[in-house]
Amino acid sequence: MYQEDEHNSYGIASRKFHCRDCNANFLSLGSKVVEHCCVCNSANIESVNDVFEKKPFIVPFKKSLEDAKNDYRSKVLFHPLVPFVFKSKATIESIHKVYLPVFVVDATVEGNIDFLAGDKTNIMKEKVQFVETKKYSVLQKVRLNFRNIILNLTSKIQDKLFHTVCDYQFDSILDFEPSLLEDSSVLVADKDIKEVAESGRNRIMKHSLNIAKSNIQHALKKLNANEASVNFSNSKEVLVPVYLLLIRYKDKEYVYLMNGESGVVSSELVFGMTEIILFSLAMFGLIFLIAFLIAYYL
Numbered sequence: 001m002y003q004e005d006e007h008n009s010y011g012i013a014s015r016k017f018h019c020r021d022c023n024a025n026f027l028s029l030g031s032k033v034v035e036h037c038c039v040c041n042s043a044n045i046e047s048v049n050d051v052f053e054k055k056p057f058i059v060p061f062k063k064s065l066e067d068a069k070n071d072y073r074s075k076v077l078f079h080p081l082v083p084f085v086f087k088s089k090a091t092i093e094s095i096h097k098v099y100l101p102v103f104v105v106d107a108t109v110e111g112n113i114d115f116l117a118g119d120k121t122n123i124m125k126e127k128v129q130f131v132e133t134k135k136y137s138v139l140q141k142v143r144l145n146f147r148n149i150i151l152n153l154t155s156k157i158q159d160k161l162f163h164t165v166c167d168y169q170f171d172s173i174l175d176f177e178p179s180l181l182e183d184s185s186v187l188v189a190d191k192d193i194k195e196v197a198e199s200g201r202n203r204i205m206k207h208s209l210n211i212a213k214s215n216i217q218h219a220l221k222k223l224n225a226n227e228a229s230v231n232f233s234n235s236k237e238v239l240v241p242v243y244l245l246l247i248r249y250k251d252k253e254y255v256y257l258m259n260g261e262s263g264v265v266s267s268e269l270v271f272g273m274t275e276i277i278l279f280s281l282a283m284f285g286l287i288f289l290i291a292f293l294i295a296y297y298l
């Protein structure tokens with residue numbers, strides 16, 4: 001259990017917690033009692049002393065906790081192959097309302113990208129068919145602007161999973177206001193900023209190269225040289241809303257993640273072997289029964 005401790009994080013009364021099981025650090029700004037980790041639901045948490053003054057922007061929740069529970073129920077409850085632990089009341093009750101720390105940036109990709117392109121044509125010469133390949137060097141001067149790129153600052157949610165629910169609309173972004181965080185937890189950023197920026201640049205460059213490539217009107221195309229660079233601007237720290245549930249099943253972790261604004265969901269479900277066997281037996285029994293009844297009464 002933890003000892004309650006009031007700090008001045010975010011410039012207002014808040015408490016910071018550390019989970020001894022999954023190492024998550026999170027804040028609670030409201031007055032509600034915090035007994036479980038907002039990531040893994042463990043009760044093995046402690047309050048820690050750490051004060052920092054930040055006032056990030058906030059994308060407010062539009063979906064309620066009940067919306068998240070209902071959506072989760074609809075995915076697991078009547079699914080015969082999903083193991084019981086996914087359906088238990090305790091599991092459903094441990095969906096957490098959480099704000100995740102991100103950087104939102106604009107990006108510009110600018111520079112020359114050189115492709116090797118080519119076309120193959122079939123030609124006939126003296127009744128013999130040849131394949132002729134023509135090669136070209138295609139230089140593209142690119143200038144691409146991207147708005148509201150999201151960089152995930154917490155290692156507790158995998159980028160790959162997070163990006164599948166990341167359709168936040170930043171036109172509803174609000175200035176920091178403690179009351180918006182009243183009944184939720186706030187995960188503390190724990191990633192190295194340089195690494196986050198680097199992986200963000202790589203992601204945008206990859207996307208830009210695909211765009212440049214798709215502009216080339218030749219059948220064959222290969223990147224030859226890339227002198228373009230990615231520059232970030234208008235960086236701001238933002239808290240974005242999610243509903244988070246982590247389920248441990250047979251030494252593996254499965255995550256249910258709902259975008260708290262749009263309701264878009266990413267979930268990792270698993271089919272249990274016991275459930276598959278029971279379901280198969282039930283089906284077999286049912287078919288056998290129907291066959292028996294048909295044979296008996298006809």
Ligand SMILES: [Zn+2]
Nearest residue numbers: 019022037040
């Ligand atoms: Zn935890």
